[in-house]
Structures are given as C-alpha cells and as structure tokens.
Amino acid sequence: MTEEARLREQICNLAKSLFDRGLTHGSTGNISARISDGGLLVSPTGTSFGRLDPSRLSRFDNDGRHVEGDKPTKEMPLHSAFYDTRSQAGAVVHLHSCHAVAWSMMPDINEDDFLPPLTPYAIMQLGRVKLLPFFRPGDPAMGEAVRGLAGKRTAVMLANHGPVVAGKDVEAACNAIEELEATARLAMLTCGCRPRQLKAEEILDVVTTFNVEWEA
Numbered sequence: 001m002t003e004e005a006r007l008r009e010q011i012c013n014l015a016k017s018l019f020d021r022g023l024t025h026g027s028t029g030n031i032s033a034r035i036s037d038g039g040l041l042v043s044p045t046g047t048s049f050g051r052l053d054p055s056r057l058s059r060f061d062n063d064g065r066h067v068e069g070d071k072p073t074k075e076m077p078l079h080s081a082f083y084d085t086r087s088q089a090g091a092v093v094h095l096h097s098c099h100a101v102a103w104s105m106m107p108d109i110n111e112d113d114f115l116p117p118l119t120p121y122a123i124m125q126l127g128r129v130k131l132l133p134f135f136r137p138g139d140p141a142m143g144e145a146v147r148g149l150a151g152k153r154t155a156v157m158l159a160n161h162g163p164v165v166a167g168k169d170v171e172a173a174c175n176a177i178e179e180l181e182a183t184a185r186l187a188m189l190t191c192g193c194r195p196r197q198l199k200a201e202e203i204l205d206v207v208t209t210f211n212v213e214w215e216a
C-alpha cells in the first residue's frame with residue numbers, strides 16, 4: 001500500500017471512530033491531512049464521518065488546486081488558514097461535538113481561554129483554545145479569523161458551531177479534539193459546583209515539562 005493509500009484509510013477510519021462515538025453526527029464535521037508532496041486530502045462536502053470513502057476524498061495539489069475526488073468541504077478556507085499559518089500542521093479536524101458547543105453558549109466564557117484548567121491533558125494537547133464568534137457555516141471570514149491568530153493557536157472554538165483543531169498528523173489532531181470535547185464535558189458537568197481547578201503553578205509545571213505552546 002502506498003503512503004497516500006494508507007493516509008486515505010486512516011482519515012476514513014478515524015472519522016468513523018469519531019462518528020461511532022457520537023463526537024459528530026449526521027453530515028457534520030470535516031477533516032483534512034497533508035500528503036508528503038505538499039498536497040491535501042480533504043473530506044467531501046455533505047458526507048457523513050461514518051461513511052467516508054477513501055477513493056472519493058477530495059485531493060488538492062501543492063498549489064491549492066482541486067485535482068481529484070468529490071467537491072471538498074465548504075470549510076476549506078478554515079482548513080487552509082491553519083496549514084498556511086502553522087507550518088507544522090499535518091492535519092485539521094472540525095466536529096460538531098455536543099459539550100463543546102454547549103460550553104460555547106454559556107455566558108461569560110473567556111474568549112482567550114475557552115476551557116477552564118481542569119485537566120493536564122487539555123493543556124498538553126491544546127494549549128489555550130481561542131473562542132471565535134459565530135460565523136455562518138462556510139463563511140470565509142472564519143479562515144480570516146484564524147489567520148489573524150498568526151499561527152499561535154492549535155485549537156479554536158467556533159461559537160454555537162464546533163471546535164477546529166490542527167495537529168502534526170491525523171491521529172494527533174483527533175486525539176486533541178477528543179480532549180477538547182472531554183474537557184468541555186467536564187466543564188458542563190461541574191459548572192455551578194465550584195470544581196477544583198488546576199493552580200497556576202500546576203499549569204506552569206505542565207506547560208514547561210511538556211513544552212506546551214501557552215500563548216497569552
């Protein structure tokens with residue numbers, strides 16, 4: 001099997017795993033990954049994460065031209081913004097995961113630090129998550145908003161819509177977006193109960209030990 005064929009299989013298998021566990025539903029969400037020649041493989045628009053077909057993924061060449069496969073996700077400007085601003089990004093995943101969306105609707109959320117510091121893995125895998133305002137799905141302005149972050153964030157939350165996370169490869173991006181959803185779930189479960197949060201020195205210890213990008 002070629003490297004690209006393996007990547008196609010991996011994208012579809014991980015998307016199905018996310019779908020089967022209810023992390024996104026219906027035809028929501030999109031996923032993309034860099035190929036070693038500089039091109040991209042992208043989920044087609046209107047498809048279900050549960051039923052992606054490796055042979056029908058949209059393929060872009062190194063110059064950003066759609067060269068093969070079905071019509072790509074309408075969120076292409078969002079995906080491109082991560083690849084263009086984060087040279088280390090090898091994959092981008094977007095979900096409509098329930099608890100993250102619910103948390104984005106709560107009053108008084110810190111836009112610069114969407115998730116409360118509840119667990120070390122959220123800090124290690126996501127750094128600080130930026131909450132972006134509501135945009136219509138497919139609005140290229142979302143891509144502009146991500147470009148405005150100048151590559152300093154690996155994860156953003158689209159208010160009333162869903163998270164978007166970049167990672168060094170498909171597995172890392174999927175692990176990180178699962179962590180975002182799990183942490184939002186903890187935040188929703190414990191909100192109003194004054195949960196113990198990580199202390200500043202505990203966060204600093206995690207950030208320095210695991211070399212986390214921890215942008216203010």
Ligand SMILES: O=C(CO)COP(=O)(O)O
Pocket residue numbers: 027028029030043044045046047072073074075094096137138
């Ligand atoms: O989640 C989605 C839009 O935000 C799904 O759109 P696509 O089907 O075009 O990927």
Ligand SMILES: [Zn+2]
Pocket residue numbers: 028029094095096137161162
């Ligand atoms: Zn969406």
